[in-house]
Amino acid sequence: MGDNGKDIYLPAAAEVVRVEQMTKQEKFFEFRLASGKPLGHMPGQFAEVSLPGIGEAPISISSSPTSGDTFEMVVRQVGNVSGAMHRLEPGDEVGVRGPFGTTFPVDGELKGRDLLFICGGIGLVPVRSAINYVLDKRGDYGKVTVLFGAKTPGDRLFVDELAALDGREDVEFLETVDDTCGEKWNACVGVITMLFEKIEVSPESTTSIICGPPVMYKFAIMGLHEMGFTDDRIYVSLERRMKCGVGKCGHCQINGLYTCQDGPVFRYSDVAEVREAI
Numbered sequence: 001m002g003d004n005g006k007d008i009y010l011p012a013a014a015e016v017v018r019v020e021q022m023t024k025q026e027k028f029f030e031f032r033l034a035s036g037k038p039l040g041h042m043p044g045q046f047a048e049v050s051l052p053g054i055g056e057a058p059i060s061i062s063s064s065p066t067s068g069d070t071f072e073m074v075v076r077q078v079g080n081v082s083g084a085m086h087r088l089e090p091g092d093e094v095g096v097r098g099p100f101g102t103t104f105p106v107d108g109e110l111k112g113r114d115l116l117f118i119c120g121g122i123g124l125v126p127v128r129s130a131i132n133y134v135l136d137k138r139g140d141y142g143k144v145t146v147l148f149g150a151k152t153p154g155d156r157l158f159v160d161e162l163a164a165l166d167g168r169e170d171v172e173f174l175e176t177v178d179d180t181c182g183e184k185w186n187a188c189v190g191v192i193t194m195l196f197e198k199i200e201v202s203p204e205s206t207t208s209i210i211c212g213p214p215v216m217y218k219f220a221i222m223g224l225h226e227m228g229f230t231d232d233r234i235y236v237s238l239e240r241r242m243k244c245g246v247g248k249c250g251h252c253q254i255n256g257l258y259t260c261q262d263g264p265v266f267r268y269s270d271v272a273e274v275r276e277a278i
């Protein structure tokens with residue numbers, strides 16, 4: 001049993017409400033628990049999604065808990081479970097265990113702070129939950145800056161929401177792609193850290209949240225250090241292979257840390273010295 005009295009090994013049934021192809025590899029899903037209750041997550045958490053006879057995979061929850069009783073996910077097709085999820089249609093059912101893991105402290109120490117979100121590729125998926133939470137309670141936070149980097153224009157997720165962010169006066173939004181691949185593109189070209197010189201943030205009043213491909217963390221953190229950020233003002237969301245999701249099997253261990261329970265969201269100062277964490 002979990003702390004809330006729920007059996008942590010027993011999946012709850014959830015119905016597919018909406019499916020959309022987002023990019024060549026990624027599909028968007030909206031789910032509703034058969035119980036009609038909200039999933040009860042906070043930004044940064046994940047759930048184990050299962051399909052009978054196929055398996056189970058940890059997937060980040062991309063919607064904000066402020067957005068209603070359904071919850072949203074984005075799945076990249078890479079293997080058995082994600083492949084089967086890509087064949088789902090509205091009305092189909094999946095099993096869901098969770099929510100699990102640590103959260104971006106949007107209701108705690110991030111309140112009142114300026115926020116700098118740094119999202120690379122599919123790293124936007126879990127961070128979107130925090131961004132939308134913050135925007136739904138905009139008055140509780142200071143300056144909000146969002147940086148997004150994708151490989152190519154065609155790999156960008158949530159394009160309408162990115163355009164909406166760009167149009168907001170209370171958010172500074174900048175994006176870049178590694179390569180335009182010949183597509184029409186009016187924004188920056190280059191790695192996400194190139195955007196650092198275009199923004200004005202005060203390291204004393206700002207907390208940064210980073211999620212992206214493994215190679216991005218090292219360079220983003222180096223850039224933040226150069227700007228004057230200390231490690232305790234940086235949060236990272238880390239991904240590791242997981243099985244149980246609840247601290248029992250050890251699959252997700254990084255030198256004694258269980259990514260499923262101690263993470264996936266870590267304060268960087270807690271993992272900076274942990275070998276192989278970043």
Ligand SMILES: Cc1cc2nc3c(=O)[nH]c(=O)nc-3n(C[C@H](O)[C@H](O)[C@H](O)COP(=O)(O)OP(=O)(O)OC[C@H]3O[C@@H](n4cnc5c(N)ncnc54)[C@H](O)[C@@H]3O)c2cc1C
Nearest residue numbers: 046057058059060074075076078079080081082083240264
């Ligand atoms: C906290 C968390 C959040 C996540 N959020 C998302 C999300 O929002 N969206 C999303 O699409 N994915 C997400 N993932 C990743 C997702 O869980 C994995 O890609 C998962 O493996 C997909 O399951 P599958 O059965 O489709 O693929 P698998 O059959 O597990 O295969 C996936 C890929 O990994 C390789 N692989 C398989 N086993 C191993 C192994 N033991 N060691 C190394 N490589 C292996 C395979 O060859 C294949 O290329 C998340 C993972 C974690 C831990």
Ligand code: FES
Nearest residue numbers: 243245249250260
């Ligand atoms: S996934 Fe089993 S201990 Fe973390």
